[in-house]
Amino acid sequence: MxxxxxxxxxxxxxxxxxxxxxxxxxxxxxxxxxxxxxxxxxxxxxxxxxxxxxxxxxxxxxxxxxxxxxxxxxxxxxxxxxxxxxxxxxxVAMVFQSSMNALNPVISIQAHFTDTLLAHLPHLTAKEIEERTRNLLQQVRLSPAIARNYPHELSGGMRQRVVIALALALDxxxxxxxxxxxxxxxxxxxxxxxxxxxxxxxxxxxxxxxxxxxxxxxxxxxxxxxxxxxxxxxxxxxxxxxxxxxxxxxxxxxxxxxxxxxxxxxxxxxxxxxxxxxxxxxxxxxxxxxxxxxxxxxxxxxxxxxxxxxxxxxxxxxxxxxxxxxxx
Ligand SMILES: Nc1ncnc2c1ncn2[C@@H]1O[C@H](COP(=O)(O)OP(=O)(O)O)[C@@H](O)[C@H]1O
Ligand SMILES: [Mg+2]
Missing domain, CATH: 3.40.50.300 (P-loop containing nucleotide triphosphate hydrolases)
Structure with missing residues (x-):
């Protein structure tokens, strides 16, 4: 191993x-x-x-x-x-204890993914970022449509899924x-x-x-x-x-x-x-x-x-x- x-x-x-x-x-x-x-x-x-x-x-x-x-x-x-x-x-990525409450309340879910992806992959186009976000959200069984939502509009379980998807963003x-x-x-x-x-x-x-x-x-x-x-x-x-x-x-x-x-x-x-x-x-x-x-x-x-x-x-x-x- x-x-x-x-x-x-x-x-x-x-x-x-x-x-x-x-x-x-x-x-x-x-x-x-x-x-x-x-x-x-x-x-x-x-x-x-x-x-x-x-x-x-x-x-x-x-x-x-x-x-x-x-x-x-x-x-x-x-x-x-x-x-x-x-x-x-x-x-190495981490899902922090209580991190579903640490999403930034004033930016959309999409913006969380955009920030995370661009910080490491600055060459990505807007279209590529959207595509990756969609895949990541689907991977944690969320509808890609929720990318437009803000954290407070989601349930605790959905926010926790978002946090997990963010941790997976850079593979x-x-x-x-x-x-x-x-x-x-x-x-x-x-x-x-x-x-x-x-x-x-x-x-x-x-x-x-x-x-x-x-x-x-x-x-x-x-x-x-x-x-x-x-x-x-x-x-x-x-x-x-x-x-x-x-x-x-x-x-x-x-x-x-x-x-x-x-x-x-x-x-x-x-x-x-x-x-x-x-x-x-x-x-x-x-x-x-x-x-x-x-x-x-x-x-x-x-x-x-x-x-x-x-x-x-x-x-x-x-x-x-x-x-x-x-x-x-
Ligand atoms: N920033 C800190 N300064 C001093 N002590 C801390 C700090 N963070 C945690 N501790 C202490 O360290 C111990 C372990 O805490 P923690 O790692 O949070 O445990 P767990 O996650 O297993 O509940 C606890 O006694 C806690 O009070
Ligand atoms: Mg702990």
């Missing part, structure tokens, strides 16, 4: 009035061509920070960042500002989607997710699909990366439908158990007791220590071993489960 994007040893700390607060710790993952890699974790676990760091959107005065993000041959943290502008949207290899359907009702959510899956297959895109919802990601992604308090705990190829013999990290087990189970006509929800830790007060050991049903004495202070393999479980209590596929 070919690598579309590699994230290597990413550490991110926000600069706050109280000093640096470490939000991402030693994140390494590989996204392959033609796959959907899910990223799941509770609110505050650092998912949006990861997405924005991959796009190199933080100015140095906002966050201190070390590590590498390699897209194609380019390390986004060493390329020139000009190359970075080219790489964004053309090689990227990698698409990062941060909670692309969270603000939508369940029926609209399902149909947009189906379209994302179809577009991914058709374009053989590499998609990083970020959500707090394990079951949603599990229905689409080939692999699922589980984040907790800014660290990757597991990358698994087995979602919630895998049989009980598949081992998961204790935190992943908790996430799966927290999905409402239909038991006859009753619904059971087993949450994970306790709350995520304060990121400013994390120690050296496993961040899940306080809540973990399988914790050992060593887990409190012994750092988790680094992993950048295709699938793994980072857990002192489950030392033998790493599934290999080492990548150099």
């Amino acid at each position: 070919n690598v579309a994007m590699a994230v290597e040893h990413l550490d991110v700390a926000y600069r706050t009035p109280n000093g640096l607060v470490s939000v991402l710790r030693d994140i390494s993952l590989t996204l392959y061509h033609d796959e959907i890699l899910g990223v799941v974790g509770e609110s505050g676990s650092g998912k949006s920070t990861l997405a924005q760091t991959i796009m190199r959107l933080f100015k140095p005065d906002v966050a201190s960042i070390t590590g590498r993000v390699v897209v194609g041959e380019q390390d986004l943290y060493t390329v020139s500002p000009r190359t970075l502008r080219e790489v964004r949207w053309r090689d 990227p290899e990698v698409l990062i989607m941060d909670e692309p359907t969270t603000a939508l009702d369940v029926v609209v959510q399902r149909s947009i997710l189906n379209e994302i899956a179809a577009i991914q297959r058709q374009r053989r895109l590499a998609v990083l699909l970020i959500s707090h919802d394990f079951s949603l990601v599990s229905s689409l992604a080939q692999r699922i990366a589980v984040m907790y308090a800014g660290q990757l705990m597991e990358i698994t190829e087995h979602g919630m439908n895998s049989d009980a013999s598949v081992a998961h990290h204790p935190y992943t087990e908790g996430l799966i158990a927290a999905i409402p189970q239909l038991l006859g006509n009753r619904v059971r929800i087993d949450g994970i007791p306790g709350d995520p830790p304060d990121l400013a007060e994390l120690g050296t050991g496993c961040p899940f220590y306080d809540r973990c049903p399988k914790r050992l004495a060593m887990c409190e202070t012994t750092p988790l071993p680094p992993r950048s393999t295709k699938t793994f479980i980072r857990c002192h209590a489950m030392p033998d489960i790493e599934e290999g596929n080492h990548e150099g």
